[in-house]
Amino acid sequence: QVELAESGGGLVQAGDSLTLSCVFYGRTFSLYVMSWFRQAPGKERELVATITSGGSTYEADSVKGRFTLSRDNAKNLVYLQMNSLKPEDTAIYYCAAKRISSPNYEYWGQGTQVTVSS
Numbered sequence: 001q002v003e004l005a006e007s008g009g010g011l012v013q014a015g016d017s018l019t020l021s022c023v024f025y026g027r028t029f030s031l032y033v034m035s036w037f038r039q040a041p042g043k044e045r046e047l048v049a050t051i052t053s054g055g056s057t058y059e060a061d062s063v064k065g066r067f068t069l070s071r072d073n074a075k076n077l078v079y080l081q082m083n084s085l086k087p088e089d090t091a092i093y094y095c096a097a098k099r100i101s102s103p104n105y106e107y108w109g110q111g112t113q114v115t116v117s118s
Helices: none
Strands: 002-005 010-013 017-025 032-039 047-052 057-059 067-072 077-081 090-098 111-118
Touching: 002 090, 010 057, 017 090, 017 111, 032 067, 032 077, 047 067, 047 077, 057 067
Parallel strands: 010 111
Antiparallel strands: 002 017, 017 077, 032 047, 032 090, 047 057, 067 077, 090 111
Protein backbone atom coordinates (compact mmCIF):
# COMPACT_ATOMS: atom_id res chain seq x y z
CA GLN A 1 0.00 0.00 0.00
CA VAL A 2 1.22 3.47 -0.88
CA GLU A 3 0.58 6.59 1.14
CA LEU A 4 1.26 10.13 0.02
CA ALA A 5 1.52 13.19 2.22
CA GLU A 6 1.71 16.73 0.86
CA SER A 7 3.02 19.77 2.65
CA GLY A 8 4.05 23.32 1.92
CA GLY A 9 0.79 25.02 1.00
CA GLY A 10 -0.20 28.38 2.36
CA LEU A 11 -1.33 31.92 1.71
CA VAL A 12 0.96 34.05 -0.43
CA GLN A 13 0.76 37.19 -2.51
CA ALA A 14 0.82 37.34 -6.28
CA GLY A 15 4.38 37.10 -7.54
CA ASP A 16 5.59 35.10 -4.57
CA SER A 17 7.06 31.62 -4.62
CA LEU A 18 6.09 28.47 -2.80
CA THR A 19 7.43 24.92 -2.75
CA LEU A 20 5.16 21.95 -2.25
CA SER A 21 6.53 18.61 -1.09
CA CYS A 22 5.09 15.14 -1.29
CA VAL A 23 6.53 12.21 0.63
CA PHE A 24 5.88 8.70 -0.65
CA TYR A 25 5.52 5.76 1.71
CA GLY A 26 5.17 2.07 1.20
CA ARG A 27 6.63 0.87 -2.08
CA THR A 28 9.60 1.41 -4.35
CA PHE A 29 9.31 5.11 -5.11
CA SER A 30 11.56 5.02 -8.14
CA LEU A 31 9.10 2.76 -9.98
CA TYR A 32 6.28 5.30 -9.83
CA VAL A 33 5.29 8.20 -12.02
CA MET A 34 4.49 11.17 -9.82
CA SER A 35 2.22 14.09 -10.60
CA TRP A 36 0.67 17.14 -9.07
CA PHE A 37 -2.95 17.96 -9.78
CA ARG A 38 -4.98 20.90 -8.56
CA GLN A 39 -8.63 21.70 -8.13
CA ALA A 40 -9.97 25.20 -7.76
CA PRO A 41 -13.45 25.89 -6.34
CA GLY A 42 -16.10 25.14 -8.92
CA LYS A 43 -13.60 23.73 -11.39
CA GLU A 44 -12.53 20.29 -12.44
CA ARG A 45 -9.30 18.79 -11.25
CA GLU A 46 -6.47 19.46 -13.65
CA LEU A 47 -3.01 18.06 -14.17
CA VAL A 48 -0.30 20.52 -13.25
CA ALA A 49 2.92 18.60 -13.77
CA THR A 50 4.29 15.08 -14.09
CA ILE A 51 7.68 13.51 -13.52
CA THR A 52 8.67 10.03 -14.64
CA SER A 53 10.84 7.63 -12.73
CA GLY A 54 13.73 8.72 -14.90
CA GLY A 55 13.19 12.41 -14.23
CA SER A 56 11.50 13.51 -17.45
CA THR A 57 8.95 16.21 -16.78
CA TYR A 58 5.78 17.64 -18.23
CA GLU A 59 4.16 20.90 -17.18
CA ALA A 60 0.75 22.19 -18.16
CA ASP A 61 0.79 25.23 -20.40
CA SER A 62 -0.76 27.32 -17.64
CA VAL A 63 2.27 26.81 -15.40
CA LYS A 64 5.07 26.25 -17.88
CA GLY A 65 8.03 28.47 -17.15
CA ARG A 66 6.78 29.18 -13.62
CA PHE A 67 6.48 25.74 -11.97
CA THR A 68 9.22 23.13 -11.77
CA LEU A 69 8.76 19.53 -10.71
CA SER A 70 11.61 17.45 -9.33
CA ARG A 71 12.07 14.26 -7.39
CA ASP A 72 14.61 12.79 -4.99
CA ASN A 73 14.45 9.02 -5.31
CA ALA A 74 16.77 8.54 -2.35
CA LYS A 75 14.40 10.42 -0.05
CA ASN A 76 11.08 9.35 -1.61
CA LEU A 77 10.19 12.99 -2.19
CA VAL A 78 8.75 14.98 -5.04
CA TYR A 79 8.79 18.75 -5.09
CA LEU A 80 6.77 21.35 -6.94
CA GLN A 81 8.57 24.67 -7.03
CA MET A 82 6.06 27.39 -7.86
CA ASN A 83 7.31 30.82 -8.87
CA SER A 84 5.54 33.97 -9.99
CA LEU A 85 2.31 32.77 -8.45
CA LYS A 86 -0.95 34.21 -9.73
CA PRO A 87 -4.39 34.39 -8.10
CA GLU A 88 -5.59 31.83 -10.65
CA ASP A 89 -3.15 29.33 -9.15
CA THR A 90 -5.34 29.24 -6.04
CA ALA A 91 -6.46 25.65 -5.55
CA ILE A 92 -6.05 22.52 -3.52
CA TYR A 93 -2.96 20.76 -4.81
CA TYR A 94 -2.84 16.97 -4.79
CA CYS A 95 0.10 14.64 -5.17
CA ALA A 96 -0.61 11.45 -7.10
CA ALA A 97 1.31 8.29 -7.97
CA LYS A 98 0.96 5.49 -10.46
CA ARG A 99 3.05 2.60 -11.62
CA ILE A 100 4.59 3.07 -15.02
CA SER A 101 2.31 0.38 -16.49
CA SER A 102 -0.88 1.73 -14.95
CA PRO A 103 -3.23 3.83 -17.11
CA ASN A 104 -4.64 5.64 -14.07
CA TYR A 105 -3.31 7.25 -10.96
CA GLU A 106 -3.64 4.75 -8.16
CA TYR A 107 -2.74 6.74 -5.08
CA TRP A 108 -3.59 10.25 -3.98
CA GLY A 109 -2.62 12.51 -1.14
CA GLN A 110 -5.15 14.46 0.88
CA GLY A 111 -4.17 17.76 -0.68
CA THR A 112 -2.68 21.03 0.45
CA GLN A 113 -4.30 24.42 0.00
CA VAL A 114 -2.53 27.13 -1.95
CA THR A 115 -4.09 30.58 -1.88
CA VAL A 116 -2.64 33.46 -3.87
CA SER A 117 -3.94 36.91 -3.08
CA SER A 118 -3.83 39.75 -5.58
